[in-house]
Amino acid sequence: MLIIPVKEGENIDRALKRFKRKFDRTGKMRQLRKRQQFTKPSVVRRQQIQKAQYIQRLRDAEDV
Template sequence: MLIIPVKEGENIDRALKRFKRKFDRTGAKTQLRERKQFTKPSVKRRAQIQKAQYIQGLRDQEEI
């Protein structure tokens, strides 16, 4: 659970902004999206390899 103490005289918008920033850093939203449906470990691994190949291709292009 996220706890954001609101300081005396602090604008509620600033506190809300701090909450949003803290919420994004925890990665809760991405974790919820990931848990919506099951993906097999082999599919995860394949996606990870494809991403690595893509990034490596970009780096190779940059060197040329």
């Protein structure tokens, strides 16, 4: 459970922004979305390889 202490005289918008930032850092929403659909480990590995190849191509193009 996230606890965000609100300081005396602090704007509620600032406290809400701190809460959202802290919640985003926990990664709960990403984990929830990932669990909604199962992907086979082989597919995950293939996607990682394709992403690495894409990044490598970008770096190679940058060096030229």
